[in-house]
Structure formats: structure tokens, C-alpha cells
Amino acid sequence: MTYLKLLKDIKLAFFVLLVSVNTSLAQEESPTRTGHSRPNLVIIFTDDQGYGDLSCYGGAHVYTPNIDQMAAEGARLTSFYVAAPLCTPSRAALMTGSYPRRIGMEPASSLYKEVPNISGKKRFPVCLAADGNGLNPDEITIAEIARSVGYRTGIFGKWHLGDQLEFLPTRQGFEEFFGLPYSHDITPRHPRQKYFQFPPLPLLEGENVVELDPDDNYLTRRITERAVKFIEDHKEESFFLYVPHPIPHAPVAASAEIKEEYAQVLATGKNAADNIYSTAIYEIDWSVGEILTALKEQGIDENTIVIFTSDNGPAAKYASTGPLSGRKGQTLEGGMRMPTVIRWPNGIQAGSENDELLTTMDILPTFAKLIGAKLPEDRIIDGKDILPVLTEGAKSPHEYFFYSHWGTLEAVRWKDWKLRIIKGEEALYNLKVDSAEKENLALQQPEIVAQLKKAMLAFEEDIKKNNRPAGHVVNPQILTINK
Numbered sequence: 001m002t003y004l005k006l007l008k009d010i011k012l013a014f015f016v017l018l019v020s021v022n023t024s025l026a027q028e029e030s031p032t033r034t035g036h037s038r039p040n041l042v043i044i045f046t047d048d049q050g051y052g053d054l055s056c057y058g059g060a061h062v063y064t065p066n067i068d069q070m071a072a073e074g075a076r077l078t079s080f081y082v083a084a085p086l087c088t089p090s091r092a093a094l095m096t097g098s099y100p101r102r103i104g105m106e107p108a109s110s111l112y113k114e115v116p117n118i119s120g121k122k123r124f125p126v127c128l129a130a131d132g133n134g135l136n137p138d139e140i141t142i143a144e145i146a147r148s149v150g151y152r153t154g155i156f157g158k159w160h161l162g163d164q165l166e167f168l169p170t171r172q173g174f175e176e177f178f179g180l181p182y183s184h185d186i187t188p189r190h191p192r193q194k195y196f197q198f199p200p201l202p203l204l205e206g207e208n209v210v211e212l213d214p215d216d217n218y219l220t221r222r223i224t225e226r227a228v229k230f231i232e233d234h235k236e237e238s239f240f241l242y243v244p245h246p247i248p249h250a251p252v253a254a255s256a257e258i259k260e261e262y263a264q265v266l267a268t269g270k271n272a273a274d275n276i277y278s279t280a281i282y283e284i285d286w287s288v289g290e291i292l293t294a295l296k297e298q299g300i301d302e303n304t305i306v307i308f309t310s311d312n313g314p315a316a317k318y319a320s321t322g323p324l325s326g327r328k329g330q331t332l333e334g335g336m337r338m339p340t341v342i343r344w345p346n347g348i349q350a351g352s353e354n355d356e357l358l359t360t361m362d363i364l365p366t367f368a369k370l371i372g373a374k375l376p377e378d379r380i381i382d383g384k385d386i387l388p389v390l391t392e393g394a395k396s397p398h399e400y401f402f403y404s405h406w407g408t409l410e411a412v413r414w415k416d417w418k419l420r421i422i423k424g425e426e427a428l429y430n431l432k433v434d435s436a437e438k439e440n441l442a443l444q445q446p447e448i449v450a451q452l453k454k455a456m457l458a459f460e461e462d463i464k465k466n467n468r469p470a471g472h473v474v475n476p477q478i479l480t481i482n483k
Helices: 003-029 065-072 087-096 142-147 216-233 256-267 276-297 360-371 387-392 446-465
Strands: 040-046 075-081 113-118 121-124 152-158 176-180 202-205 208-212 239-244 304-310 337-343 352-354 401-405 408-414 417-422 425-430
Touching (some): 040 087, 040 276, 065 276, 065 304, 065 337, 087 360, 152 216, 176 216, 216 239, 216 276, 256 276, 276 304, 304 360, 360 387, 408 446, 417 446
Parallel strands (some): 040 239, 040 304, 075 352, 152 176, 152 239
Antiparallel strands (some): 075 337, 113 121, 176 202, 202 208, 304 337, 401 408, 408 417
């Protein structure tokens, strides 16, 4: 057992002890604010999927009947944001409820990996293969929050918050893990392999590498099968299930079975595209259908919250951001506003639509309060409790939302207004009527510009004063099969 592992175990044990009495009383008196027993939570998190890459978000190039049905039985969230337009910082924010810059997980000068002569750039984000950086073991994740009140926890898919043992999900509150430590393009097949010299891609079961270079075509299917088994195994218990799919991040892939099924769907005249990207989206939709079916078959779907969203905007040429501008790696809306569907029959009105400003950071504090868990009081959590927004039609609890990329604050949203400052150029947009960010109203609204610039300065000062470091290990090791 490493020193960091020991500290992590002590931290979790102390946290569980701290909340146990309070939680027991909360469960006895009022299990949840909606009057029902504690709900399960399922988060389905895709990789590089655009705002327009669902049928229920207007995507004519894709066919997603299961997610469309999920929206009909739940709600579409049309102003739902991730906290960064890249994989690692976005996932860090989801897990911790904090802006990635606050926890050292948005790439900055001290966390770049130096890579020479790539399109004139010299820097690349953290959490590659054998990277010494990762989510600090001292952070409290959603999984740890859930475990503190007796929930079972599992992750099946892509982690991407550090590949060293100290950073794996099994050290961050997850009891079960089957999947990848980072993106499935981080292999010797990477187009920039001559710079990186990536080792074979490890597939993990818990903390053990069980396979190298798994077939991309079957990742979605294998992850789905494990997620369904987790539901079946823990149907009598409360659980938190996290399913971060590796696709439609490149290399885009789909199983032979899905390719055949999708060809038959297209043959019936369905309005969708005949390419690998739309096929991969169809397999993601198949996966959602399998998970929802499993919940129904086990008789637990009525009180299970299922959230479907993505980590950032798209990179693939066939993808769509719908009416939004921008893509992955940009603080335009298309880089950070995600197609998001939430279903919870016991708490959310079927067929509803919610345009209030909400974020992935809100999931942790909302779920914690819902299940009677105590939030840590020794740190800032940027997320807010949004249950009243989802169930009672309340307004967003966020006064401002901040958009950062590469460690630089580039924009802020307040109500329907968004100020974006790139290289000193100021642009103000009214997102209510201009979600594509085409008409710059900065000159017409100087008072709003001044207000939002002041808010950005205040946020910068707050981050400087109240931040937590990323985790780091010396002499990181390549994950491989132990012989």
C-alpha cells in the first residue's frame, strides 16, 4: 500500500464517519425532498459529441430513438454546460463539482506536456500515457459522496483523470472499474506517435491491466454489458453508475452488429447519414436503450435518475453543433453547451424542456443533498443545488458562469448575456436570440460589458486565492499486463 493510498483510505473513512449519524437521521425523517426513497444515479457521458448530434436536438444526420424516448419521458436541458471544452478538465469538474482551474486540472503552464513542433505548438494537456499528473487523491468525488451514505459505485468506460495507481477511479470512490485510463487514441496508432511514443492502450479491470489494445469497434458494447450487469447485481441496493463512453472521439468506431442493424434502419427510409460517425451515435443510443431496459426489467427505473450528456463539443467532421458556433477546444457555445437529457419519473415532468443555465458541476451538490450526504466544508464547491430548477421550475442558482480554456478565462455568461474576450477583442452576445454568437453588441451595451468584465476579474482573483493543486507522482510508470 502506497503512502497516498493510505492517506486516501483514511480520508474516506473519516468522511464516512463524519456524515454517518447525520445521514441516518436524514434518511429516517425524510429520505429525499420529493418524498421518495433514495434514488439511484446513472450518468452516461459521451466523448466529443455535438449539441446537434441527437435527433431530439434537431440532428437529421443521426438516428437516436432511445434517447429521444428518454427525452419524451424526462426533460431536455438546453442550456447545460460543461466546465471546459476538453476531456480531462471537463471530467474533473463533473467528478468534483468545481471549476477545473480551481483544482489544478485545466492545463496551465505547469501542467503541459512539452511536445515540439506540432502545428507550431509546444504544449499538450495532462493525463496522457504514463503521466505524473492527475486528479488529486485529496479531492472528494461524486463516487465518494455516494459511498459515504452506503451507495454502491461503478464506472465503466473512459476515466482520463490520471493513469497512475494513485489516480485511478478505484482510489476515488469507485468500487468497480472496467475501462480505459485515458482516450482510446492514446496508442502507438496515434497520428503524432513519433512525438509521444505511446505504449499499447491498457484495458483495466479494477487496478489490473487485463488486455492491451482492445478492439475499438467493441468498446461501446463491452462497456454497456458491464453497466447492465452492475445494475442487475445491485438492483436491491442504492447505486451510482458512471458510464463515460470513449466515442464518438476519434478513432470513431462501431461494432459489426450495430453496423448491420444501422444499415437496415437506413434501408427503411430513416432520415440519417450513412457514415461511421452516425453509426457510432446509433450504437451510443443502443447503449442507452440497454441501460434503460435493464432499469425497467429490474423494476427500479421510476426512482433512478439517468443523465445523458457529453464532455465537450465535437471534433469529427460529420458532427454537428446544431445552431451553435464553435467546436471542441473553443469557448464558443458549441464547445461547452451540451445536448443533455435527464429522466427521473419520480421527480421530473415528462416531455418538459428546461433552458435555465445548469452545469455538470451542479450534479455533485444536487445529488449529495438529495441522498442526505454531507458536502465537505473545507473547500469551495462551485456547483449548486439545482433540484428546484429541475422539479419545481425555479430559476438557475448561478449568477455567472465562466468559460476557460488552456488555463485562460475567455468568457462569462450572465442571464442571456455572454461576454467573450479573445486577445483583447471584446464581443457581447445575447444568447437568447443569438446562440450562434454572430452579432456583437458590445458597443450598444457598454454597461453590461463593464459589469461582466468586473465579474471576470473577480473570478480570477477568487481562483488565485482559493485553489487546490492537481495530484502529481514522481517517476510515473507505464500501465501494462503484469507477467
